[in-house]
Amino acid sequence: MALPPKTVERLSQYRRILYNNLNKGKDNIYSHELASQLQLTPVQVRRDIMLIGYSGTQRKGYLVEDLITRIGKVLDGNQKLNTATIGIGHLGKAIITYFNGKRTKLDIAAAFDVDENKINRVIADVKCYHINELCNKIKELNISIAILTLSPEHAQEITDKLVVCGIKGILNFTSVPLNIPDNVNIYVEDYDMITSLEKVAYFVNHND
Amino acid sequence: MALPPKTVERLSQYRRILYNNLNKGKDNIYSHELASQLQLTPVQVRRDIMLIGYSGTQRKGYLVEDLITRIGKVLDGNQKLNTATIGIGHLGKAIITYFNGKRTKLDIAAAFDVDENKINRVIADVKCYHINELCNKIKELNISIAILTLSPEHAQEITDKLVVCGIKGILNFTSVPLNIPDNVNIYVEDYDMITSLEKVAYFVNHND
């Protein structure tokens, strides 16, 4: 039923590139153009687009606007999802500000921190609440995705709370593997900058 | 010759978990313990460790310190690599501060920005230089890896400079696919937060 994870990732990238091209006044695009702009193969692009049931034409390739719409239907689904950023350090701020510039159906509806000084501050239109209000606000604002940008020490503790509050997805930047009970169905995506950097270092040392 | 990319990523994670365990006074560890702490399978852990040529014992599993040392030899290589962060917004600061807390052979040796106000400031022991000095400092400080945390509009322009300056690896957070000439051998790792978030949203909408 669900698309392959890698295809989902690429669809997100196609959409961004398609918007770029749309802004440049391009209204149709070939698979090889999309491919070269993302450093993929044209076949892969066509296959991904096939998987979401969109069709181009042999003469003009894909219609940029239509394809954007189609990808939107697939990625965003019907309901707009609300997200919350937990931990308002540099990384949390980076995500909030970065995010609000971009066009997407996702919305950062709230931010949370323990630091009293940050409470009620507004960063790029997002209001910061005290972590004690986590559950209340998640329910009140209908938040289904949490972005964890807090310090590693509190990652598991907050995750436990999120599970209880009924969160549906977590984007975890804390570099701590999170423990989620088996009986709940939460999608977790982990990202660790140190791992990425160590990977670059390894392949720099092994570039033959 | 080189290890599979996925194995490299996991080795980085094993190392962190191993340090955690070492700090708790654990001096040996079983594959199933490592696996459960990272939510992997014990076989996968054993296979990865096999690939780096380390051996445990059936009685006591792996020696934590020895394994850390072995992973270090593999990931870090012989030479310590220097890195530079380019673009000192929230994300750049996040990386610099986050990074300096962690133990690793990698070193952030310099930061760069265009903003005159940031020049010569020191963030978590890292000095900020003007982007005009990019090439000079890369050579002077023997920097081989660049971390791109600048705005998307300047990503390609700076990349072109980095290529000329002889950079070896790039960790690209700008969400712009970078164009690198074919005749140079630069390892590029891309990461895009929006894509990750959209992926979480997709699988939240498709969690059956």
Next chain:
DNA sequence: TAGATTGTTAATCGATTAACAATC
């Protein structure tokens, strides 16, 4: 028509997991 393109299946490649021998 010739050339360029899309759509799709089959083949290949890479990564994970199952199975199991060896051993403490």
Next chain:
DNA sequence: TAGATTGTTAATCGATTAACAATC
């Protein structure tokens, strides 16, 4: 010895790519 573990090959699974028919 019985039980738990490691090390490793073979099988499986998933993702990419090659090949090619269809068509504008």
